[in-house]
Amino acid sequence: MKRVKMSDVAKKTGVSLSTVSQYMNGRYEYMSSETKEKIKNVAEELNYIPNSIARSLATAKTKTIGVIVSNITGYFTSSVVRGVEDYCKKNDYSIIIYNTDHDSELEKKSINILKMLRVDGILIVPSGKNNELINKEKNSGMPIVQMYMEYDDLDISTVISNYRKSAYDATEYLINLGHKNIAIITQEYENTRSRHDRILGYKDALVNNGLPFNRDLIHIWDISSDMNVLFEEIVKNKNLPTAIFVMHSAITINLLKHFKLKNINIPEDFSIIGFDEIPNADLMKTPVTVVKQSTYEIGQKSAELILDKINNKDKVKSKKIIIPCELKIRESCKEI
Amino acid sequence: MKRVKMSDVAKKTGVSLSTVSQYMNGRYEYMSSETKEKIKNVAEELNYIPNSIARSLATAKTKTIGVIVSNITGYFTSSVVRGVEDYCKKNDYSIIIYNTDHDSELEKKSINILKMLRVDGILIVPSGKNNELINKEKNSGMPIVQMYMEYDDLDISTVISNYRKSAYDATEYLINLGHKNIAIITQEYENTRSRHDRILGYKDALVNNGLPFNRDLIHIWDISSDMNVLFEEIVKNKNLPTAIFVMHSAITINLLKHFKLKNINIPEDFSIIGFDEIPNADLMKTPVTVVKQSTYEIGQKSAELILDKINNKDKVKSKKIIIPCELKIRESCKEI
DNA sequence: ATGAAAGCGCTAACAT
DNA sequence: ATGTTAGCGCTTTCAT
Numbered sequence: 001m002k003r004v005k006m007s008d009v010a011k012k013t014g015v016s017l018s019t020v021s022q023y024m025n026g027r028y029e030y031m032s033s034e035t036k037e038k039i040k041n042v043a044e045e046l047n048y049i050p051n052s053i054a055r056s057l058a059t060a061k062t063k064t065i066g067v068i069v070s071n072i073t074g075y076f077t078s079s080v081v082r083g084v085e086d087y088c089k090k091n092d093y094s095i096i097i098y099n100t101d102h103d104s105e106l107e108k109k110s111i112n113i114l115k116m117l118r119v120d121g122i123l124i125v126p127s128g129k130n131n132e133l134i135n136k137e138k139n140s141g142m143p144i145v146q147m148y149m150e151y152d153d154l155d156i157s158t159v160i161s162n163y164r165k166s167a168y169d170a171t172e173y174l175i176n177l178g179h180k181n182i183a184i185i186t187q188e189y190e191n192t193r194s195r196h197d198r199i200l201g202y203k204d205a206l207v208n209n210g211l212p213f214n215r216d217l218i219h220i221w222d223i224s225s226d227m228n229v230l231f232e233e234i235v236k237n238k239n240l241p242t243a244i245f246v247m248h249s250a251i252t253i254n255l256l257k258h259f260k261l262k263n264i265n266i267p268e269d270f271s272i273i274g275f276d277e278i279p280n281a282d283l284m285k286t287p288v289t290v291v292k293q294s295t296y297e298i299g300q301k302s303a304e305l306i307l308d309k310i311n312n313k314d315k316v317k318s319k320k321i322i323i324p325c326e327l328k329i330r331e332s333c334k335e336i
Numbered sequence: 337m338k339r340v341k342m343s344d345v346a347k348k349t350g351v352s353l354s355t356v357s358q359y360m361n362g363r364y365e366y367m368s369s370e371t372k373e374k375i376k377n378v379a380e381e382l383n384y385i386p387n388s389i390a391r392s393l394a395t396a397k398t399k400t401i402g403v404i405v406s407n408i409t410g411y412f413t414s415s416v417v418r419g420v421e422d423y424c425k426k427n428d429y430s431i432i433i434y435n436t437d438h439d440s441e442l443e444k445k446s447i448n449i450l451k452m453l454r455v456d457g458i459l460i461v462p463s464g465k466n467n468e469l470i471n472k473e474k475n476s477g478m479p480i481v482q483m484y485m486e487y488d489d490l491d492i493s494t495v496i497s498n499y500r501k502s503a504y505d506a507t508e509y510l511i512n513l514g515h516k517n518i519a520i521i522t523q524e525y526e527n528t529r530s531r532h533d534r535i536l537g538y539k540d541a542l543v544n545n546g547l548p549f550n551r552d553l554i555h556i557w558d559i560s561s562d563m564n565v566l567f568e569e570i571v572k573n574k575n576l577p578t579a580i581f582v583m584h585s586a587i588t589i590n591l592l593k594h595f596k597l598k599n600i601n602i603p604e605d606f607s608i609i610g611f612d613e614i615p616n617a618d619l620m621k622t623p624v625t626v627v628k629q630s631t632y633e634i635g636q637k638s639a640e641l642i643l644d645k646i647n648n649k650d651k652v653k654s655k656k657i658i659i660p661c662e663l664k665i666r667e668s669c670k671e672i
Numbered sequence: 673a674t675g676a677a678a679g680c681g682c683t684a685a686c687a688t
Numbered sequence: 689a690t691g692t693t694a695g696c697g698c699t700t701t702c703a704t
Contacts, residue, residue: 005697016675021699030673052452053392054697057680062389064432064453071418075615078414082407085435094432094453096400099421116388117400117430256619279411279615283592341681352691357683366689390681393696 004046013042024050056118064094065306066114068124069147070102075279076249076295077125080147083299084123091307093120102127111137121306125149128192143309147302148293150193150320157309159302159321160194161293166325167201167245170273170291173327174243175209178336179271182206183234183241184218185251198247198275217241221251227258242271242336249276249290256288267334277328287330294323340382349378360386392454400430401642402450404460405483406438411615412585412631413461416483419635420459427643429456438463447473457642461485464528479645483638484629486529486656493645495638495657497629499530502661503537503581506609506627509663510579511545514672515607518542519570519577520554521587534583534611553577557587563594578607578672585612585626592624603670613664623666630659 010020015035023039056062067084069077088095098110107130114122121143126134131154138144138156146158174182184202189195203213216237219230234241246252252274259266266272266286274290281287301321346356351371359375392398403420405413424431434446443466450458457479462470467490474480474492482494510518520538525531539549555570582588588610595602602608602622610626617623637657
């Protein structure tokens with residue numbers, strides 16, 4: 001099963017290699033319609049399939065972009081990636097995916113492999129642990145865009161949601177419902193602007209509505225946190241919160257499970273807003289209100305931005321594209 | 337920002353190109369430890385990164401496999417893909433993803449692009465509409481494995497769940513609960529063995545338990561179906577079903593939404609079993625019992641199989657790997 | 673309107 | 689133990 005190559009169709013057509021190459025690249029300007037027709041037929045007959053690898057070696061372009069995410073499993077990331085793939089496909093780019101689980105070494109390694117593979121650009125959800133390296137890559141000329149993350153020490157283009165505004169709106173929604181003590185559960189947010197902005201939005205809303213900003217209403221969660229312990233902290237506040245605004249969907253789900261276990265009722269006992277959509281929220285005992293990011297659109301815009309960078313050789317400096325969120329009001333917040 | 341290439345490190349080290357090449361490929365057998373050391377240092381100093389494209393052109397291998405799925409969005413497919421990626425990464429392969437939405441043309445096009453990209457193998461969830469083409473590709477030497485699908489007219493290796501057995505178990509679970517009239521909702525299953533097997537398992541369980549198999553308890557759903565209409569059909573059966581076994585998670589979710597809308601209660605009014613895990617099922621009003629496929633493992637095994645084919649040049653004929661499912665009993669089935 | 677030839681960065685057979 | 693050299697299958701410049 002020998003692969004047929006360009007020289008085969010050239011020979012059979014009776015023209016030169018370069019003429020066939022011109023044809024394959026759609027440069028018909030100086031080509032007689034006869035040779036054009038002949039090449040077309042021979043190529044079809046021989047079932048010729050161009051070799052992208054050889055082309056890439058010659059052109060130093062691969063029409064391929066690398067996508068580094070923490071974990072493609074799940075609703076959020078997978079639909080971002082789908083947005084990326086759709087946009088890329090439309091523009092004849094393919095995507096190569098790497099999961100890192102936000103592991104620093106894996107992230108480094110992924111970047112390295114993508115460089116060996118000579119991808120034309122990289123889309124990344126950075127862990128925050130290799131920001132220096134990523135800056136370096138960008139400065140050495142690799143087109144690179146980050147998705148739904150923003151770090152103070154990472155100076156690359158980014159596509160994010162309007163975190164501050166949407167956190168503001170969610171908080172104000174709670175305030176309008178009569179809530180005064182609104183607890184927050186968030187991951188560590190120093191240095192991670194995409195998280196910090198949500199806290200700022202929350203603060204803005206309080207202040208603009210004449211409410212005090214109370215630092216001990218802010219609770220930090222991490223992967224090793226025990227929800228039992230964390231929740232104890234929340235309720236031991238002298239001003240018992242009536243509402244909880246949770247900044248990450250994994251935490252929201254954790255909290256909801258905890259509530260179920262402890263027979264805590266939503267919204268009777270607490271009002272809840274989550275950040276990020278929860279799959280099948282509509283089928284829950286109490287459908288939970290969330291701030292929903294436009295995941296698919298984030299993917300599309302990220303792809304658009306990286307292709308722009310690739311093809312316009314980055315006249316633009318670091319750019320920030322901001323996508324609005326939607327407050328999906330369901331049944332987890334009550335008026336008090 | 338000139339890229340540094342092998343000849344650069346060769347020159348700087350003072351050895352020949354091929355020695356460096358040997359080094360880069362870990363063939364140290366005939367190499368003095370001094371040159372080895374020297375090359376190592378120079379390569380590091382120069383920050384040399386091998387060019388996979390050039391290597392691929394020379395070796396006719398890309399260390400890359402194509403993954404064609406219907407839609408990476410969602411729990412099921414995304415965790416299969418994660419299994420694939422993890423296994424591939426461990427073996428120094430990268431994956432290129434294409435979504436087709438089971439569109440025949442897109443599927444054809446994806447296969448074609450992956451061939452141009454010279455992937456070493458293809459993992460595919462076939463739509464069923466290009467089986468002839470896929471057979472042809474396989475016969476012309478492309479290593480290719482299908483995931484969690486099986487068609488009567490597609491003769492390629494496959495990694496699937498034990499559909500017949502797990503449908504049997506689920507049905508028998510219902511029977512043991514006292515159910516006699518068990519309705520099925522399935523997609524069209526003629527020719528799609530992975531679907532047909534579930535019906536057979538259902539049938540086996542009925543027969544083995546002395547229950548009649550009643551053809552009008554089997555209902556066909558497709559993407560254009562109206563759940564209202566479909567459900568009317570189900571309940572107009574002279575022997576009103578007390579349980580419904582739904583063969584696809586998208587349908588299960590649809591049905592659950594319908595129930596919520598119509599205030600139909602689970603399991604009081606109907607007992608329900610779904611096929612495929614439903615994200616956040618535990619948080620539902622009534623957590624739904626499902627047959628859970630081992631998605632991650634399916635991905636891993638598929639990757640393992642395709643890499644075997646690639647590296648052992650397929651001594652093996654078409655092979656079928658069968659992964660067990662788990663019946664996740666929750667609260668959607670009652671005893672009657 | 674078409675062809676000749678150099679080059680893309682590497683591998684691998686062969687020579688030494 | 690290391691070097692020489694001929695490809696791998698294309699693109700692209702320059703000639704004609």
